[in-house]
Amino acid sequence: MSGGEGDGTVVRRDRFSGGPARSFLSSMDDDDRIFAADLAVDRAHVVMLAEQGVVSEDDAAAILGALADVEAAGFDALPDGEDVHEAVETAVVERVGRVGGKMHTARSRNDEVATCIRVRLREDLLGALESVLAFREALADVAGAEAETVMPGFTHLQPAQPTTVAHWALSYEGALARDAGRLLDAYDRANRSPLGAAAFAGTTFDVDRERTADLLGFDGVVTNAMDASASRDFLLEAVAALASVAVTVSGLAEDVVFFANRGFVALDDDYASTSSIMPQKKNPDTLELVRSTAGDALGAYQGLATTLKGLPRAYNRDLQNATGHAWTAVDAVTEAVDVAAGAVATADWPAEALEAAAGEGFSTATGVADALAAAGLPFREAHEIVALAAERGADLDAVDAAAREATGEQLADLADPAVVAAALDPVESVAQRDSAGGPAPSAVGDALEGVRAGLEDDEAAVAEREAALAEARDALAAEVASYD
Numbered sequence: 001m002s003g004g005e006g007d008g009t010v011v012r013r014d015r016f017s018g019g020p021a022r023s024f025l026s027s028m029d030d031d032d033r034i035f036a037a038d039l040a041v042d043r044a045h046v047v048m049l050a051e052q053g054v055v056s057e058d059d060a061a062a063i064l065g066a067l068a069d070v071e072a073a074g075f076d077a078l079p080d081g082e083d084v085h086e087a088v089e090t091a092v093v094e095r096v097g098r099v100g101g102k103m104h105t106a107r108s109r110n111d112e113v114a115t116c117i118r119v120r121l122r123e124d125l126l127g128a129l130e131s132v133l134a135f136r137e138a139l140a141d142v143a144g145a146e147a148e149t150v151m152p153g154f155t156h157l158q159p160a161q162p163t164t165v166a167h168w169a170l171s172y173e174g175a176l177a178r179d180a181g182r183l184l185d186a187y188d189r190a191n192r193s194p195l196g197a198a199a200f201a202g203t204t205f206d207v208d209r210e211r212t213a214d215l216l217g218f219d220g221v222v223t224n225a226m227d228a229s230a231s232r233d234f235l236l237e238a239v240a241a242l243a244s245v246a247v248t249v250s251g252l253a254e255d256v257v258f259f260a261n262r263g264f265v266a267l268d269d270d271y272a273s274t275s276s277i278m279p280q281k282k283n284p285d286t287l288e289l290v291r292s293t294a295g296d297a298l299g300a301y302q303g304l305a306t307t308l309k310g311l312p313r314a315y316n317r318d319l320q321n322a323t324g325h326a327w328t329a330v331d332a333v334t335e336a337v338d339v340a341a342g343a344v345a346t347a348d349w350p351a352e353a354l355e356a357a358a359g360e361g362f363s364t365a366t367g368v369a370d371a372l373a374a375a376g377l378p379f380r381e382a383h384e385i386v387a388l389a390a391e392r393g394a395d396l397d398a399v400d401a402a403a404r405e406a407t408g409e410q411l412a413d414l415a416d417p418a419v420v421a422a423a424l425d426p427v428e429s430v431a432q433r434d435s436a437g438g439p440a441p442s443a444v445g446d447a448l449e450g451v452r453a454g455l456e457d458d459e460a461a462v463a464e465r466e467a468a469l470a471e472a473r474d475a476l477a478a479e480v481a482s483y484d
Helices: 003-016 019-025 028-051 057-073 084-104 109-145 165-190 209-215 225-230 233-262 285-308 318-345 351-358 365-374 379-392 396-407 417-424 426-432 441-481
Strands: 150-155 158-164
Touching: 028 057, 028 084, 028 109, 028 209, 028 318, 028 441, 057 084, 084 109, 109 165, 109 225, 109 233, 109 318, 109 441, 150 165, 150 351, 150 426, 158 165, 158 426, 165 233, 165 441, 209 441, 233 285, 233 318, 285 318, 351 426, 365 379, 365 417, 379 396, 396 417, 417 426
Parallel strands: none
Antiparallel strands: 150 158
């Protein structure tokens, strides 16, 4: 050997050969999540291959029996592999020999992994939907119980108009109802099977893609084979819908943190904590963490979109790193929704304190201006009178003095003082705003009827999808059992 350069080359080769690259490529540390999905996909594929005569029934029975053993042993018993799909196949071959290799006939890991992700994602989306529906139910219950609990309403965090706890709660229920619709849409587009697309150009074998889709509970197939194997837009849509939920719930969490600061709400001890040094403190910690979850979800969306941006068509290994963003989002958002729902459902709303604060900052001013306008004054003149009244003490005498200054007439000549006095009162002010969607108890009661009906519709939609998946699982299990 000539000199140190040769020795250095050997060292470098030793350092960079073997393990590091294989470890870098492996997704096994994250694949426990799709272990059950992979077994289901394997079973559906093998049943279809046997039905199509691509493999014999005896070979199918041997493979399906091995898959049962692999399932019973669990994910941790799998041999080393680049991913769960390779590890399961290796485990099957270890049990039944060469015939186990027939399990992979007429498919690629590309269509296999795309299918497994969809199988697991749809379960997670249904779980997220169940949490959102439960939160909506909790908000509806709060609205029903607090329909007459007057509270201050804010814009720009400044006292604006009196409202009710019910009106506030239903504002978030409405937003979450739209979020639920987005999640349902994401579910339906995710619930299409890529299986049978193979690497990206289909297969020469006579496969029945509709059959495997049916066995796995999909609503149909992603027709184009290249699209089926390569696309991850279903992940992007799902994470976007989850991020929307997180943004909605983050806003609610901020409100509750602010309300707690002002003494407008008392959180149950299970959803608050005390300071380690200041024993008088009761901190809305859980809601602060809920608030921050929007950052996790939006970060997941950004990470996913950036990973997918500009990829050439067909499969690229970048997609291995894309999927984790979806799991991050669905786990974080579902947990945050559950916590926020529990915090709101168990909170106490101190009616006296809320009503006392409802009139702060002359928050009934708009109602007074409306009362003057309803009596015949142009709204701009009414607005000017009320603005002057705000400077004089914001009571009936102040309104009368302001009317004299602005118009030269006393209040009694412009409007019924009793009507104006009622408008000055926060409780009466709320009761007068009974237009559709308003905070008046009567309007809240009407709104609640629609909310309950919408909840029932969405609950039925989720139950229908869950039932379809359960039916497909039973049907697949029955087909597998027929090969025993």
